[in-house]
Amino acid sequence: MDKIENISENNEELDALEAHLAGTLRPVKPSRDLIVRLRGRLRMPQRSEIIIRLRDWRSLFLAFGGVMSALLVLITVARALYYLFGRREG
Amino acid sequence: MPDPEVKEEDVLARASQGDKDSFGFLYERYVDRIFNYVYYRTGNLHDAEDLTARVFQRAMNHIHNYTDRGVPFSAWLYRIAHNLVANWHRDRSRRQEIPLNDVPVLTAKGDHPEKNLVRSQEQESLLRLIRRLPPERQSLLILKFVENMSNAEIGQIMGRSEGAVKSLYHRTLLALRDQLGDQVISLDSE
Numbered sequence: 001m002d003k004i005e006n007i008s009e010n011n012e013e014l015d016a017l018e019a020h021l022a023g024t025l026r027p028v029k030p031s032r033d034l035i036v037r038l039r040g041r042l043r044m045p046q047r048s049e050i051i052i053r054l055r056d057w058r059s060l061f062l063a064f065g066g067v068m069s070a071l072l073v074l075i076t077v078a079r080a081l082y083y084l085f086g087r088r089e090g
Numbered sequence: 091m092p093d094p095e096v097k098e099e100d101v102l103a104r105a106s107q108g109d110k111d112s113f114g115f116l117y118e119r120y121v122d123r124i125f126n127y128v129y130y131r132t133g134n135l136h137d138a139e140d141l142t143a144r145v146f147q148r149a150m151n152h153i154h155n156y157t158d159r160g161v162p163f164s165a166w167l168y169r170i171a172h173n174l175v176a177n178w179h180r181d182r183s184r185r186q187e188i189p190l191n192d193v194p195v196l197t198a199k200g201d202h203p204e205k206n207l208v209r210s211q212e213q214e215s216l217l218r219l220i221r222r223l224p225p226e227r228q229s230l231l232i233l234k235f236v237e238n239m240s241n242a243e244i245g246q247i248m249g250r251s252e253g254a255v256k257s258l259y260h261r262t263l264l265a266l267r268d269q270l271g272d273q274v275i276s277l278d279s280e
Contacts, residue, residue: 013267014263014264014267017263017266017267017270018263020212020213020216021216021231021235021266022235023213024213024216024217024220024235025130025220025231025232025235025236026235026236027122027126027236027237028125028126028129028130028236029122030121030122030125034125034139035118035121035122037139038121038139038142038143038146039114039117039121041143041147042113042117042143042146042147042150
């Protein structure tokens with residue numbers, strides 16, 4: 001019997017706590033000014049900026065490709081010279 | 091005001107292609123909810139404003155990464171907000187404690203002034219206790235009471251099952267009740 005009373009007491013306490021929570025955690029309505037101000041802070045990238053970024057990537061890719069090609073040529077020349085002079089000395 | 095008839099998927103598709111107006115629509119639809127969440131998690135207007143702006147800025151920069159895998163856009167936004175608030179708390183804890191002075195204490199109309207005063211103090215105490223809860227439990231209470239979400243909706247945001255949310259909610263209530271034990275707040279139903 002005591003157990004049942006305890007359970008119902010517990011449930012009543014939790015119900016009361018829920019009511020308190022509902023009374024305390026109420027939605028806050030931000031002012032229209034605040035919403036407009038926040039919106040003003042958002043900066044959407046322009047289409048032209050996206051194109052510039054893409055162009056940057058393209059030029060970066062071309063530069064990288066150019067450097068790699070130049071390195072390849074240098075290595076090939078170096079190897080050719082090594083074999084040429086290496087053989088003579090040997 | 092955003093038109094509720096407009097299909098969100100269409101707006102999202104346009105927004106992810108860089109359409110400003112579409113993102114503006116999403117902003118108008120969700121700004122109140124995100125602001126409320128951040129406000130209750132931080133406890134002051136200034137930081138709530140700043141963090142809300144950052145949530146939408148981040149959402150705008152990464153909207154092309156958002157793919158609808160059964161997770162609503164709102165859940166994605168709340169996750170961004172949750173992460174930013176977590177970072178904010180981390181930075182803040184290194185410096186000082188969170189002020190609670192700005193937390194709104196709402197009083198019911200028509201009550202006797204003395205009763206209002208007691209109620210405000212009780213609400214302040216309860217808010218203080220909520221702030222001491224682990225972040226996940228705070229989020230759960232805010233989403234449940236401020237945003238009026240169901241356990242299933244909260245589960246989508248928190249990445250938990252409906253049952254897990256229900257269980258966490260019950261444990262949170264029990265923890266709060268135990269902490270309230272010695273405090274002024276009376277849990278007697280009026």
